[in-house]
Amino acid sequence: MNVLRMAVLCVFLGVGAEIAHGQLEGAKVGDIDRSVDACQNFDGFANGTWRKEHPMPAIQTTWARRNVAQDETLGKLKTLLESSAKTSAAKGSTDQLIGDFYGACMNEAQINGLGLKPLELVLVKIDAVKDRKGLAAEIVELQRYGIAVPVRVSASQDPHSPADVIAELEVNGMGLPDRDYYLRDEPRFKGIREKYVAHVEKMFTLAGYDTATSQRAAAAVLKLETKLATAKLTKVQMRDTKETDHPTSFAELQAMTPRFDWVSAYRALGVPQGKLNVDEPKLVKVFDAELEATPLAEWKSYLKWHVLRKESAALPVVFGDETFAFFGTTVTGAKEQRPRDQRCVRQTDTQLGEALGKKYVEAYFPPEAKARAREMAVNIVDQLKLSIQHNDWMTADTKTKALEKVGALNIKVGYPDKWKTYASVPVSRGEFLKDAMATDAFKVRDDLAQIGKPLDRGRWDMTPPTLNAYYNPQMNEIVVPAGYLQPPGFNLKGIDAVNYGAIGVTIGHEISHGVDDQGARYDAKGALTDWWSPASYKQFEAKTGCTAEQYDTYFVDPGVHLNGRFVLGEALGDLGGVNLAFRAYKKSREGKGPEPTVDGFTPEQQFFLAEAQWRGALARPEYARMAAQVDPHPAGKYRVIGPLSNMPEFEKAFSCKKGDAMVRAEAERCVLW
Ligand SMILES: [Zn+2]
Structure with missing residues (x-):
C-alpha cells in the first residue's frame, strides 16, 4: 500500500489501530486511466x-x-518442488513423487537423449494391429493412459439417480x-485447418517417418476428424443437457455399436457393465461405422497422431516446440513458449495435483482466508434466497x-477434506515419459473406479493451487480453491468493498450457476428434472x-461476434454475481459504518473498480477469436x-447519465437475481 493511500485511509477512518499498522487496502486507484470516461468505457x-x-x-x-498472481503461484510451487527434488525421500512419499516427477521433467538433456525410445513400445503396438478387433483393443489400451480417442468412458453422476455413479460415453x-x-x-x-495438416505432417516427420508417409498420415487425420466433426452437436446444443441425456443399458450400447x-473394453478398463449415459448417440454410430469404412492404415495414423500430440511435452524439445508453434502461436497467438520450469510446475500440478496441493496449502494458505471466504459465500447465498423470496x-x-x-x-473452500494418495504410482527420475503415462494411468483408474459405487461428495475437480473456481x-x-484466495481476487488486508467486488463477485457468479440456463435444469439433489412451474420457467x-x-451484440473482431446463447450461462453468472455480491456487501456493512474512501473514490465505487480490475482482461487477437x-x-x-x-447501482455510484455507453436503456436492462 502506498503512502498516499494510507494517508487517505487515515483521514476517512479517523481512528484505528488498523491504520497505524497499515493493514487496510482499497481499490487500486493508481491503475485507473482518468483520461477515459468511466461512464463510457469502465x-x-x-x-x-x-x-x-x-x-x-x-x-x-x-x-x-x-x-x-498465477505466475506468482507458479513461483511458489516451484520453490516447493525444488525443495522436494533435493531431498532423498522414501519411495511413495509426497516429496519423492513430486520431486522426482518435477526433476525428470526438468532434465531436458535426458529427455532429448532418450529420443523417441520411451514411446517406441506404444507405436509398435499400434503398428501391430491386424484387424478391427485389434483396433478396438488398441483404442481401449490407449484410453488407459489418458489418450481417449475418439471414444472416452468416464465416471459420471447419474442425472436420474444422483446418489449413484455410472459410466458416460463421449466421442470427441x-x-x-x-x-x-x-x-x-x-x-x-x-487458414488454421491448412496449418493443422502441416503441423500433423511435421510431427510425423520429427518422429522419423518419411515425407510421403507423413503427408498421407496428416491427410488421414483430417479426413477422419472431419467425419466426426460433421456428426458432432454444435456447442450451443452441447449446453442443453436434454440433448446429451441418453440413459442407455449395456445391451443397448452393444447394439448401437456392433x-x-x-x-x-469394459473388462480391460475394469468397469462394471451397467446403465450408462451416451452423450451423442448419433456420433457414436458414426464412430462405429468408421471402424469399418476408414481403412486400418488410416486409423493407425490417427491413433499415432493423438499419441504424439498427447505426449509431446514429455518428448524431446523439438516436439514441444513444434506443438507450441501450432497450438501456442497459430491458434492462440502467444509469442513465446513458457520457460521449461513453469511448464514442469504446471504439469506436476496437473498430474499429481493433490500431492503438490497439500504442500501448497500448508505453506501458503492461512486458515483466516478460508473462514472469511466462507462467510462471504454465506452472505451472498442469503442474497440469492432473498431475491427468490421477493421477486414477482x-x-x-x-x-x-x-x-x-x-x-x-454445498460450499467447498480451499482444499479437500480428504486427500488423494498417489503412493502406488510408479514415478522415478529415469524416463519422464513413463512418469507422464503412469500418472495419466492413475488418473484414469481413479476416475473409473467410482463407476457402480455411491457418489463420493468429497472429490474436487480442481487442484488447490488453481486460480479459478x-x-x-x-x-x-x-x-x-486456495489458489484463488490471494490478491488481487482476495486480500486479507483489503476492505470489504474490494473483496466483495473481486472474489465476492466470483463466488456470486458460481452460486448463480445453480440457477442459470443449465443449472436450472437440476434440482436440489442434482437430478435432471423440470422442477419449475411452466409459468415461472417462461418468465425465466x-x-x-x-x-x-x-x-449477441458484442464482438471481439469485426465479424467475430460472441454467441449469446453459447455464453449465456457465464453471462448470467456475471450478472447475478455482481448484483448478489453488491447487495451482500451493503448488508454486511450494516451497523458497522461506512468503509474509507480512497483518493476520493467511495466504497461503492471501489466495489465496481475491484470488479473491473479483477474481471477485465486483454487477449491476443488469435486467442480472442478462438475463445469466441x-x-x-x-x-x-x-x-x-x-x-x-445493467445496474442502476453502478449508474448511481459514478453519476452516469441516460444515454451513456455504460447505462443500458431502462427497457433493455437485464435483471435476473
Ligand atoms: Zn462460470
Whole structure:
C-alpha cells in the first residue's frame, strides 16, 4: 500500500489501530486511466494505466492482474518442488513423487537423449494391429493412459439417480478446438485447418517417418476428424443437457455399436457393465461405422497422431516446440513458449495435483482466508434466497423448490477434506515419459473406479493451487480453491468493498450457476428434472433471453461476434454475481459504518473498480477469436461492461447519465437475481 493511500485511509477512518499498522487496502486507484470516461468505457477507465505500465508478456495470451498472481503461484510451487527434488525421500512419499516427477521433467538433456525410445513400445503396438478387433483393443489400451480417442468412458453422476455413479460415453477425438474449424470456410477457420495438416505432417516427420508417409498420415487425420466433426452437436446444443441425456443399458450400447466389443473394453478398463449415459448417440454410430469404412492404415495414423500430440511435452524439445508453434502461436497467438520450469510446475500440478496441493496449502494458505471466504459465500447465498423470496415472477411452488435448492448448496473452500494418495504410482527420475503415462494411468483408474459405487461428495475437480473456481450442478456445490484466495481476487488486508467486488463477485457468479440456463435444469439433489412451474420457467426464459440478446451484440473482431446463447450461462453468472455480491456487501456493512474512501473514490465505487480490475482482461487477437468459438465465458471487457451496464447501482455510484455507453436503456436492462 502506498503512502498516499494510507494517508487517505487515515483521514476517512479517523481512528484505528488498523491504520497505524497499515493493514487496510482499497481499490487500486493508481491503475485507473482518468483520461477515459468511466461512464463510457469502465473497463478502460479501471485498467488503462495498469495496462500501459504492464504490457502483455510474450508468453501470455490473455492479460490481467490475475495472470500476474498465477505466475506468482507458479513461483511458489516451484520453490516447493525444488525443495522436494533435493531431498532423498522414501519411495511413495509426497516429496519423492513430486520431486522426482518435477526433476525428470526438468532434465531436458535426458529427455532429448532418450529420443523417441520411451514411446517406441506404444507405436509398435499400434503398428501391430491386424484387424478391427485389434483396433478396438488398441483404442481401449490407449484410453488407459489418458489418450481417449475418439471414444472416452468416464465416471459420471447419474442425472436420474444422483446418489449413484455410472459410466458416460463421449466421442470427441478431434485435434482442433471445435467442429467449426473442420467445417467452415471463412479464412480464419480454413487458414488454421491448412496449418493443422502441416503441423500433423511435421510431427510425423520429427518422429522419423518419411515425407510421403507423413503427408498421407496428416491427410488421414483430417479426413477422419472431419467425419466426426460433421456428426458432432454444435456447442450451443452441447449446453442443453436434454440433448446429451441418453440413459442407455449395456445391451443397448452393444447394439448401437456392433463393430466395437464393449465386453472386452469394459473388462480391460475394469468397469462394471451397467446403465450408462451416451452423450451423442448419433456420433457414436458414426464412430462405429468408421471402424469399418476408414481403412486400418488410416486409423493407425490417427491413433499415432493423438499419441504424439498427447505426449509431446514429455518428448524431446523439438516436439514441444513444434506443438507450441501450432497450438501456442497459430491458434492462440502467444509469442513465446513458457520457460521449461513453469511448464514442469504446471504439469506436476496437473498430474499429481493433490500431492503438490497439500504442500501448497500448508505453506501458503492461512486458515483466516478460508473462514472469511466462507462467510462471504454465506452472505451472498442469503442474497440469492432473498431475491427468490421477493421477486414477482416466480410462482410460490417454484420459489419453494428454488429455496430448497439454494439452501442445499454445498460450499467447498480451499482444499479437500480428504486427500488423494498417489503412493502406488510408479514415478522415478529415469524416463519422464513413463512418469507422464503412469500418472495419466492413475488418473484414469481413479476416475473409473467410482463407476457402480455411491457418489463420493468429497472429490474436487480442481487442484488447490488453481486460480479459478467452479459450480457443479449435479453436486449442487461451489468450489473455491486456495489458489484463488490471494490478491488481487482476495486480500486479507483489503476492505470489504474490494473483496466483495473481486472474489465476492466470483463466488456470486458460481452460486448463480445453480440457477442459470443449465443449472436450472437440476434440482436440489442434482437430478435432471423440470422442477419449475411452466409459468415461472417462461418468465425465466424471457429474462435470460434478454442477456443472450445483449451478448449477441458484442464482438471481439469485426465479424467475430460472441454467441449469446453459447455464453449465456457465464453471462448470467456475471450478472447475478455482481448484483448478489453488491447487495451482500451493503448488508454486511450494516451497523458497522461506512468503509474509507480512497483518493476520493467511495466504497461503492471501489466495489465496481475491484470488479473491473479483477474481471477485465486483454487477449491476443488469435486467442480472442478462438475463445469466441470455444470458451463459454465472454471476452474480458464484456465481463465488466456487460453486467455493470445493467445496474442502476453502478449508474448511481459514478453519476452516469441516460444515454451513456455504460447505462443500458431502462427497457433493455437485464435483471435476473
Ligand atoms: Zn462460470
